[in-house]
Amino acid sequence: MDELIKRLRDKLMGADRDGALGATRELLDRGEDPTRILQEGMAAAMLELGARWNRGEVFLPEVVAAAELFKKCSELVEPALLASGQKQEGHRVVMATVKGDLHDLGKNMVGAMMKTAGFEVHDLGKDIPTAAIVEAVRERQPAIVGLSALLTTTVPEQRGVIVALEEAGLRGKVKVMVGGAPVTQEWASEIGADGFAPSAPEAVRVALELLTGVPSGVE
Amino acid sequence: MAEPSKAGSGWRYGLARFDVLSDEQADAVHEHALRLLEEIGYRVSYTPLLRLLLDEGLDAEGDLVRLDRGFVTEKVALAPANFEVRGRSPDRSVTIGGSNVVLSPTGGQPFVLHPDGVRKPATLEDYRTLIRLTQAADHMHVTSSGIVEPDDLPVASRHMDMDYWAIRLADKPYTPVGATAEAARDCVDLAAVAFDGRDEIERSPVMLAIVNPVSPLQFDERMGGSLMEYSSAGQPVILMPFLLAGATAPLTLAGAVAQATAESLAGVALVQTVRPGTGTVFGAFVSEIDLHGGGPIFGTGGSGLATLTLAQMARRYGLPFRSGGAFTNSRATDERGVQESLMSLWPSMLSGPSFMLHAAGWLEGSLAVSLDKFAQDLDVLDAFEEILSMHLPLDEDAFALDAFREVGPGGTFLGAAHTLRSLKTSTPRPIASNDWKLMLDAYEEPAIDAGLDEDLLRFMAERSGTIERAAG
Numbered sequence: 001m002d003e004l005i006k007r008l009r010d011k012l013m014g015a016d017r018d019g020a021l022g023a024t025r026e027l028l029d030r031g032e033d034p035t036r037i038l039q040e041g042m043a044a045a046m047l048e049l050g051a052r053w054n055r056g057e058v059f060l061p062e063v064v065a066a067a068e069l070f071k072k073c074s075e076l077v078e079p080a081l082l083a084s085g086q087k088q089e090g091h092r093v094v095m096a097t098v099k100g101d102l103h104d105l106g107k108n109m110v111g112a113m114m115k116t117a118g119f120e121v122h123d124l125g126k127d128i129p130t131a132a133i134v135e136a137v138r139e140r141q142p143a144i145v146g147l148s149a150l151l152t153t154t155v156p157e158q159r160g161v162i163v164a165l166e167e168a169g170l171r172g173k174v175k176v177m178v179g180g181a182p183v184t185q186e187w188a189s190e191i192g193a194d195g196f197a198p199s200a201p202e203a204v205r206v207a208l209e210l211l212t213g214v215p216s217g218v219e
Numbered sequence: 220m221a222e223p224s225k226a227g228s229g230w231r232y233g234l235a236r237f238d239v240l241s242d243e244q245a246d247a248v249h250e251h252a253l254r255l256l257e258e259i260g261y262r263v264s265y266t267p268l269l270r271l272l273l274d275e276g277l278d279a280e281g282d283l284v285r286l287d288r289g290f291v292t293e294k295v296a297l298a299p300a301n302f303e304v305r306g307r308s309p310d311r312s313v314t315i316g317g318s319n320v321v322l323s324p325t326g327g328q329p330f331v332l333h334p335d336g337v338r339k340p341a342t343l344e345d346y347r348t349l350i351r352l353t354q355a356a357d358h359m360h361v362t363s364s365g366i367v368e369p370d371d372l373p374v375a376s377r378h379m380d381m382d383y384w385a386i387r388l389a390d391k392p393y394t395p396v397g398a399t400a401e402a403a404r405d406c407v408d409l410a411a412v413a414f415d416g417r418d419e420i421e422r423s424p425v426m427l428a429i430v431n432p433v434s435p436l437q438f439d440e441r442m443g444g445s446l447m448e449y450s451s452a453g454q455p456v457i458l459m460p461f462l463l464a465g466a467t468a469p470l471t472l473a474g475a476v477a478q479a480t481a482e483s484l485a486g487v488a489l490v491q492t493v494r495p496g497t498g499t500v501f502g503a504f505v506s507e508i509d510l511h512g513g514g515p516i517f518g519t520g521g522s523g524l525a526t527l528t529l530a531q532m533a534r535r536y537g538l539p540f541r542s543g544g545a546f547t548n549s550r551a552t553d554e555r556g557v558q559e560s561l562m563s564l565w566p567s568m569l570s571g572p573s574f575m576l577h578a579a580g581w582l583e584g585s586l587a588v589s590l591d592k593f594a595q596d597l598d599v600l601d602a603f604e605e606i607l608s609m610h611l612p613l614d615e616d617a618f619a620l621d622a623f624r625e626v627g628p629g630g631t632f633l634g635a636a637h638t639l640r641s642l643k644t645s646t647p648r649p650i651a652s653n654d655w656k657l658m659l660d661a662y663e664e665p666a667i668d669a670g671l672d673e674d675l676l677r678f679m680a681e682r683s684g685t686i687e688r689a690a691g
Contacts, residue, residue: 059510060513061465100440100441103433105463109513151398152329152368152370153374153399156374181585184340199512200513
């Protein structure tokens with residue numbers, strides 16, 4: 001394996017910020033194919049990290065830190081990707097904590113897990129108005145939109161987003177997943193969501209099944 | 220062998236409260252708490268509350284306010300060391316602070332674990348059953364209006380329905396459930412109808428409001444708004460940071476404890492800014508997380524130590540302390556549930572709390588409540604009260620010299636006159652003696668004036684109508 005690609009992979013898995021960003025810059029400076037940087041360096045690191053997490057070899061904070069660093073490295077690579085006219089591979093996910101709710105711990109865990117499974121994650125943040133979520137779906141054309149709510153009083157916003165997607169003519173173009181402590185499969189079914197997961201690892205499994213129609217086998 | 224606690228009034232903590240930190244260590248926690256508020260700042264997203272702080276001359280960048288130590292110290296000094304909260308029945312009033320210990324059941328759960336082992340979203344009927352059980356339970360001195368969240372009530376007006384039934388089916392002080400400015404205002408207005416008007420409840424508070432920062436270091440619009448409404452009405456506020464070390468607080472306990480102290484002090488200071496002299500409770504809940512899966516874990520040594528530390532800090536500031544309660548991740552009343560609940564309750568109780576929330580009924584990491592768990596927790600609360608209230612009569616009759624003279628060496632005390640005489644006052648209650656079915660059978664609904672009930676229902680109907688129309 002290319003030494004610099006390997007260094008990027010190792011530094012990203014170790015959440016070594018300076019090391020990972022430095023390796024990314026070096027690769028870009030030498031004119032490396034940005035898709036190769038993304039796939040063989042960064043995505044591969046996250047997939048390996050995810051496998052180690054599944055085996056109980058790394059802690060969740062290490063995964064979250066790596067996922068945040070992945071985002072920083074992606075920001076460096078993106079201009080080169082756009083310039084080369086290449087599209088990012090990987091299923092795209094838009095995530096948000098719904099309007100009125102500032103809790104995002106669970107969402108952030110799911111985002112980190114999704115990245116380790118090779119998803120391209122766009123996290124809109126917390127307390128996100130329905131209109132902004134719909135606009136993000138329109139612009140970014142994700143395969144999945146994930147909606148998080150921790151409060152029983154903000155959970156109904158998830159229904160609101162689904163209704164707004166229908167009104168915008170976008171509902172048929174995206175799978176909707178819902179989650180959060182008070183959320184249940186019954187609620188998800190009631191509001192017409194495509195998927196629900198009670199935990200971050202489950203969310204990855206459900207997302208993969210939604211997109212492939214095949215049980216993922218992810219434990 | 221606990222004496223029956225005077226229902227609704229709490230019990231007296233009879234042991235000496237002990238410090239776990241040296242003076243220097245406590246100073247370090249204090250200093251770091253103040254530095255968090257001064258250097259990192261506190262986000263206050265509710266504009267009217269933010270405006271009050273800016274009027275105090277505090278530095279801010281947008282909604283991020285630097286709470287300087289002078290401000291915090293001055294405001295915290297205005298908080299009373301103890302205060303009274305009354306129930307619908309005068310006998311049920313509680314004093315928060317001093318050596319009084321007041322207990323309340325769990326709150327905030329969306330699900331109920333039924334006796335058949337099935338977990339379902341809570342309904343209004345579940346809610347009413349749990350309120351009745353709280354009323355029937357001598358060890359529960361404050362009703363938790365949020366004991367479960369009935370899924371079959373409309374969200375927009377649910378807070379009023381819940382508070383109404385807490386007032387109607389019980390006559391103890393209660394913790395209201397409104398958690399936005401508008402909902403809190405409704406809860407205050409409902410209480411004003413129930414308790415002879417706004418002036419009267421301001422003069423003599425009837426509820427203990429719970430306000431949580433969204434850790435770390437922020438009050439969102441909802442919590443800022445509810446803090447302001449309850450404080451404006453003179454209703455005491457329990458500041459309740461809920462910290463997960465490693466997630467919403469630093470992984471190291473020192474950082475988590477400093478943060479809990481900072482968030483509690485900030486909340487107390489904000490309440491005193493809104494309405495000086497309003498009762499406040501320094502409350503904090505530091506839990507640890509499973510670093511593999513990310514979920515909270517309960518009954519750990521770190522959490523227990525944090526509780527004892529924070530109790531000491533509350534005493535330093537002359538503030539009542541909230542701890543507690545019987546926490547577990549278990550989804551059933553099983554061995555794990557018992558172990559985690561006991562390991563949570565012991566440090567919570569040894570901290571000498573003024574108020575304990577979640578003292579009974581908590582399951583599944585706060586997602587569920589069960590009647591069986593409620594009863595199970597009452598069993599141990601009985602023993603805790605006996606130990607910690609130091610119920611150990613040491614009078615001459617208790618030393619039983621006449622019994623020794625009657626029984627002599629090698630004899631038995633079973634039929635002795637002293638034993639028979641002492642049966643009424645010294646009968647131990649075995650663990651597993653609380654039966655929720657019997658308690659519910661024995662429940663008596665407190666009387667309510669028919670006219671008052673009509674007033675309450677009319678208020679809710681009018682207000683619900685307004686809410687519906689506003690929602691279009």
